[in-house]
Amino acid sequence: MNPLAALGGLGRAVLSLLATFGKVGIFAVDAISHIFRPPFYPREFFVALMNVGWLSLPVVGLTAIFTGGALALQIYAGGARFNAEAVVPQIVAIGMVRELGPVLVGLMIAARVTSSIAAEIATMKVTEQIDALVTLSTHPMKYLTAPRVLAALITVPLLVGIGDVIGIAGGYVVATENLGFNAATYLQNTVNFLETKDIVSSLVKGAAFGLIAAIMGCYYGMNSGRGAQGVGRATKSSVESAAIMILAANFILTGVFFSV
Amino acid sequence: MIRMENVTKAFGDNQVLQGMNLEIPKGTSMVIIGGSGTGKSVALKCILGLIKPDSGMIYVDGKDATKGDRDAFLARFGMLFQGAALFDSLPVWQNVSFRLLRGPLKRPAEYAREIAIEKLRRVGLKSDVADRFPSELSGGMQKRVGLARAIAAEPEIIFFDEPTTGLDPIMSGVINDLIREIVTEMGATAMTITHDMSSVRAIADNVAMLHGGVIQWTGPVSQMDASGDPYVEQFISGSAEGPIEAVR
Numbered sequence: 124m125n126p127l128a129a130l131g132g133l134g135r136a137v138l139s140l141l142a143t144f145g146k147v148g149i150f151a152v153d154a155i156s157h158i159f160r161p162p163f164y165p166r167e168f169f170v171a172l173m174n175v176g177w178l179s180l181p182v183v184g185l186t187a188i189f190t191g192g193a194l195a196l197q198i199y200a201g202g203a204r205f206n207a208e209a210v211v212p213q214i215v216a217i218g219m220v221r222e223l224g225p226v227l228v229g230l231m232i233a234a235r236v237t238s239s240i241a242a243e244i245a246t247m248k249v250t251e252q253i254d255a256l257v258t259l260s261t262h263p264m265k266y267l268t269a270p271r272v273l274a275a276l277i278t279v280p281l282l283v284g285i286g287d288v289i290g291i292a293g294g295y296v297v298a299t300e301n302l303g304f305n306a307a308t309y310l311q312n313t314v315n316f317l318e319t320k321d322i323v324s325s326l327v328k329g330a331a332f333g334l335i336a337a338i339m340g341c342y343y344g345m346n347s348g349r350g351a352q353g354v355g356r357a358t359k360s361s362v363e364s365a366a367i368m369i370l371a372a373n374f375i376l377t378g379v380f381f382s383v
Numbered sequence: 384m385i386r387m388e389n390v391t392k393a394f395g396d397n398q399v400l401q402g403m404n405l406e407i408p409k410g411t412s413m414v415i416i417g418g419s420g421t422g423k424s425v426a427l428k429c430i431l432g433l434i435k436p437d438s439g440m441i442y443v444d445g446k447d448a449t450k451g452d453r454d455a456f457l458a459r460f461g462m463l464f465q466g467a468a469l470f471d472s473l474p475v476w477q478n479v480s481f482r483l484l485r486g487p488l489k490r491p492a493e494y495a496r497e498i499a500i501e502k503l504r505r506v507g508l509k510s511d512v513a514d515r516f517p518s519e520l521s522g523g524m525q526k527r528v529g530l531a532r533a534i535a536a537e538p539e540i541i542f543f544d545e546p547t548t549g550l551d552p553i554m555s556g557v558i559n560d561l562i563r564e565i566v567t568e569m570g571a572t573a574m575t576i577t578h579d580m581s582s583v584r585a586i587a588d589n590v591a592m593l594h595g596g597v598i599q600w601t602g603p604v605s606q607m608d609a610s611g612d613p614y615v616e617q618f619i620s621g622s623a624e625g626p627i628e629a630v631r
Binding site: 164246 | 432460466470471472
C-alpha cells in the first residue's frame with residue numbers, strides 16, 4: 124500500500140472527525156441558546172420530561188440494584204483475600220456514587236433516550252414533518268430540540284441520584300442478607316463515608332451526561348440521511364457517539380473533581 | 384405575486400435548477416409538471432426558504448423572499464406535502480389547528496378544535512376523525528387532513544406537492560375537486576406540483592413544464608394541448624419517444 128495514500132486517508136479521517144466535532148459544538152450552543160429564547164413549548168417539555176425521566180426509572184432502577192448487589196459480592200470476595208471484607212459498605216457507596224451510578228445511568232439513557240430521540244427526529248425529517256414545522260412558522264430547534272435537551276438536563280441528575288440510592292440499597296440487601304453484615308452498621312458506615320463532593324460530582328456528571336445524550340440524539344436526528352437506512356444510521360451513530368462522549372466526559376469530570 | 388428569476392440550485396454535481404424563471408399572478412392556480420427528479424419540489428422549497436438557492440432571486444409581492452420577518456412571511460403560506468407530513472404524536476385535530484395552538488396565532492383550545500372540525504368537514508371528513516392519530520387513517524384520509532391543515536389559517540398562498548400521488552382515481556378526483564374549490568373559494572394563489580395530467584386539467588389556470596432545470600413552456604391550461612412544445616407534448620402523451628429521455 125502506498126504510504127502517502129494511507130497518510131492522506133488518515134488526514135481525511137482526522138479532518139472529518141474535527142469537522143463533526145465543530146458541527147456538534149455549534150449545534151449544542153444553538154440548542155442550549157434556544158432553551159432561553161421564546162417562544163417556549165411547555166407541552167413538548169412536559170412530554171419530554173415524562174419520556175426522559177419518568178419512563179426511564181424502571182430501567183435505571185433495575186440497572187442500579189443489580190450493579191449494587193454484584194458490587195457488594197465482588198468487594199466481599201476481593202476483600203477477603205487480604206481480610207478487608209468490612210469495607211463493603213464504604214466501597215459500594217463510593218463506587219456507586221462516584222462512578223457506576225452516573226456512568227451506568229448515562230449509558231442506559233444513551234441506549235434508551237438518545238436512540239429514541241434520534242429515531243423520532245430522523246423519521247420526522249425523512250417524512251418531511253420537519254419541513255412542515257417550518258412552514259407552520261415553528262422553529263424545529265425550539266419545538267423539538269430545546270424541550271428534550273432541557274428535560275434531559277433536569278431529569279438525568281435526578282435519575283443518577285435515584286440510581287445511586289437504589290445501587291447502595293442493592294449492595295445493602297446483598298450484604299445484610301447473604302454476607303452477614305449488620306444492617307444498622309452497614310448504613311452507618313455508608314452515610315459516614317460519603318462526602319458532599321461525592322454526591323455533587325455524581326449529580327454534575329448526571330447533568331453533563333443528560334446534556335450529551337439529548338444533544339447527540341437531536342443532532343443525528345436532524346442530520347439524518349434519507350429513507351429507512353438514513354434513520355437506522357442516525358440512530359446507531361447517535362448512540363455510539365453519546366456513549367463514547369459520556370465515557371470521555373466521565374474521565375474528564377473525575378479528573379476535575381478528584382485529581383490529587 | 385410570486386416571481387422566480389434565474390434561480391439555480393445544485394446538490395453536489397447534480398445541477399437541479401439551472402436558471403428557472405417563473406411568474407405566478409395573484410389569485411391564480413399554477414401547476415408545474417415535469418418528470419421525476421427535475422427539481423419541481425426543489426423549486427417549491429426554494430420559494431418557502433426550506434432550501435437556499437445558489438443564485439437568482441425570488442420575489443413575493445415584489446419583495447425579496449429571503450428578507451424580512453420570516454414568521455410573517457411563512458404565515459401567508461399553507462402547504463400540503465406529498466406524504467401529508469402529519470405529526471404522528473398529535474391527534475388529527477391538533478395537526479389541523481397546529482398554528483392556532485401555539486405561537487402568535489394562539490387561540491383557546493376549544494376554539495382551535497372547533498376550527499379543526501370545521502376544516503375537516505370542509506375536506507369531507509367527519510368530526511369523529513378529529514381525535515384519531517394519523518397512523519389510524521388511510522392514505523387518502525391523511526392527504527385530506529394535510530389539506531385541512533394547509534387551509535386552517537386561511538393562507539393567501541397554498542402549495543400542493545403531488546396531492547394525488549398514491550391515491551386511487553376516485554380519491555384523486557375528490558382531492559382535485561377540493562383543491563379547485565378551495566382555491567376558488569378562498570381566492571388564494573396556488574402552486575401545485577404533479578405528474579397527474581387529470582389533476583393538471585382539474586386544478587390549473589396556468590401550466591409550466593420544468594425540464595433540464597428550466598421552464599421549457601408555460602401558458603394557460605387551455606393552450607396546453609396545442610402548445611407545440613415537444614416536451615409538453617411528450618409529457619401529455621406519456622410517450623417514451625421524444626426529447627425527454629426515458630432512462631434518466
